[in-house]
Amino acid sequence: MRARTQPTHKTLPLALIVTVVIGAHSAWAVPMMNDPKGFHDILWGTSLSSRQDLETIRAGPHIIEYLCKREPASFAETEMTSILYVSLDDQFARVMIRYQGEQVHKHVLRFLENQFGGLERIPGQMARGLNQQYTWRGSDTEITLTYQASTERGYIFIDSRTLAPRFNDYITDSAE
Numbered sequence: 246m247r248a249r250t251q252p253t254h255k256t257l258p259l260a261l262i263v264t265v266v267i268g269a270h271s272a273w274a275v276p277m278m279n280d281p282k283g284f285h286d287i288l289w290g291t292s293l294s295s296r297q298d299l300e301t302i303r304a305g306p307h308i309i310e311y312l313c314k315r316e317p318a319s320f321a322e323t324e325m326t327s328i329l330y331v332s333l334d335d336q337f338a339r340v341m342i343r344y345q346g347e348q349v350h351k352h353v354l355r356f357l358e359n360q361f362g363g364l365e366r367i368p369g370q371m372a373r374g375l376n377q378q379y380t381w382r383g384s385d386t387e388i389t390l391t392y393q394a395s396t397e398r399g400y401i402f403i404d405s406r407t408l409a410p411r412f413n414d415y416i417t418d419s420a421e
Contacts, residue, residue, distance in 0.1 A: 278362040280383030281403075284330070284340045289385060289405035291337045293330055307334055307415050318342075320401070321356035323349055333415075338408035342401040350392050350399045357381065357390060382406070 283289050293299055299311040311330040312318075318328040320342050331339040344353060358364055361381040377392040387406050392399045 274380035274382035274387070275362050275364055277381040277383030277386065277388070279360060280386050282383075282385045283337065283405075284403050287330070287337055289337055289408060292335050293332045293337050294335055299330060302329075305415075308332070308412070309335075320344075321353045323352050323356075325349075333408055333411055336408055338405045338412070340401075340403040342399075342403070344399045344401075345397060347394075347397050350397070353399065353401070354379070354390065354392075357388065361388060 283291070287293070287296075293309070293311055294301075296311075298314055300314055301309055302312050303310040309332045311332070313328060313330070318325040320328060323344070326343040326345050327341075329341040330337065331341065333339075344350070357379070361383070364379055375394050377390075377394065379390045381388045383406075385406055387402075387404045387409070389402045389404075390399065391401075
């Protein structure tokens with residue numbers, strides 16, 4: 246029998262991201278009105294490598310992360326901490342947005358509800374507390390917002406429902 250080892254500090258961030266993303270997909274979701282089928286007029290599956298408005302910040306054999314060259318990063322008509330565009334095998338598959346502050350969170354949540362549908366207070370969606378999580382699911386797009394009240398940090402994952410599950414194919418036990 247093989248001894249189980251404790252995760253190293255290098256694998257903890259990856260484990261946290263995987264847990265958040267997988268946990269988000271298993272939570273209850275509100276049916277999405279007005280599926281955007283992408284983000285900021287870029288459709289899911291589009292090649293990001295030739296876009297002049299994006300710059301590569303991290304590249305692996307299958308997954309490439311991009312930042313928009315124009316600053317500041319904006320979503321919901323509000324400045325965000327960062328917006329990352331992610332391609333999988335040169336197909337646009339995910340957007341990861343980070344923001345800071347309770348007022349920004351309230352604004353973003355209101356925007357998402359107005360744009361994609363009001364939240365039903367159903368099991369799996371926490372309206373108050375230290376960690377809040379909301380999910381909207383459309384035919385092509387899934388949006389998951391997670392807000393940590395203790396640090397006033399928010400995270401939004403906007404995923405292609407077809408492409409994003411393939412990220413799991415490239416997560417290995419030896420990821421560092």
